[in-house]
Amino acid sequence: MVGVAQLVEPLTVTQVVEGSSPFIHPILRLFFPLNMPSHFTVLVFKLKFGVIFLAGHILPFKPFPILLTEPSEPPPEIKYLINKGDYRLIDTDDTSEACLLIYNDRRLNLQLRTTNKPLQLCIDFINGKAKHRRQYGGGKNQPLAKACGLNKHPDWSILDATAGLGKDAFVLASLGAQVTLCERHPALYGLLADALDRATHDSSVADIADRMKCIYQDSITHLNTYQHINSKLPDIIYLDPMYPERKKSAKIKKEMQVLQYLVAHNSNNNELLETALKTAMHRVVVKRPKSAAPLNECFPSYTINSVNTRYDVYVNS
């Protein structure tokens, strides 16, 4: 009989297959509860007697490159993602990455180097547009707040299942709602977690930040957990799925360029809407461009319009 030791020696890795593909998605889903394209690494070992052995791992995303440029420590959540392997530390002289996170000046930035002039993005809940909208945004009568029912039910809890850059979630939290932000992209989640960490330490927005909680998970997976745990269902589920952008890239806003680069092709919006409709206690709100068809051709109970945007409201009870 051939012993294991005999078989394994000499152990040679003949091939490393690495990839990221939506095409393996349906097959993987038979074995893993993933709702997104996945990154996989498979090592092919050639053993004795022509025996081949495969080993590997599957991550929801390829480890995202991060550059730490200063001695100050990043927030605990960022360190956790580095230790967990969702982020991959790179050196200052590594210029090969088209898109990377940079921890610099006590904040996490995302840099996109696909154009001549690199784009840099950082989420800021304290100053800039967030501050302006907090002060002059129209309060509970603005369309987003009305669509989420905050004008009549200020204590409703909201799950923002497509958190992105957290802009809508911040508006809702600044109007008094408890908002859970669910984001599955590692870089966007990191930017959110870092911005929230800074906001909780700033007296002008700390009370708002305390009403916001970030979760790093696919929202469909997260919503499905409500079937198994005895936890209060979210009153509102808010969805703002990516919409194919028609404008030429030079004219698109910086934020949209970054979102398009990172997440444009990862979409399972129809399944997300179906799951949200099954889970929300009171309503599901979907943000759409004004002239777009309803998501999944599923017609809402009613709509609320603003200049370029339409909120489709699906009332559950």
Ligand SMILES: C[S@@+](CC[C@H](N)C(=O)[O-])C[C@H]1O[C@@H](n2cnc3c(N)ncnc32)[C@H](O)[C@@H]1O
């Ligand atoms: C258009 S952006 C949302 C922008 C956001 N409303 C804001 O105010 O900044 C869509 C985001 O949803 C995230 N997303 C899409 N499907 C998701 C899912 N199933 N689970 C978690 N996040 C998802 C994407 O990664 C992307 O960041």
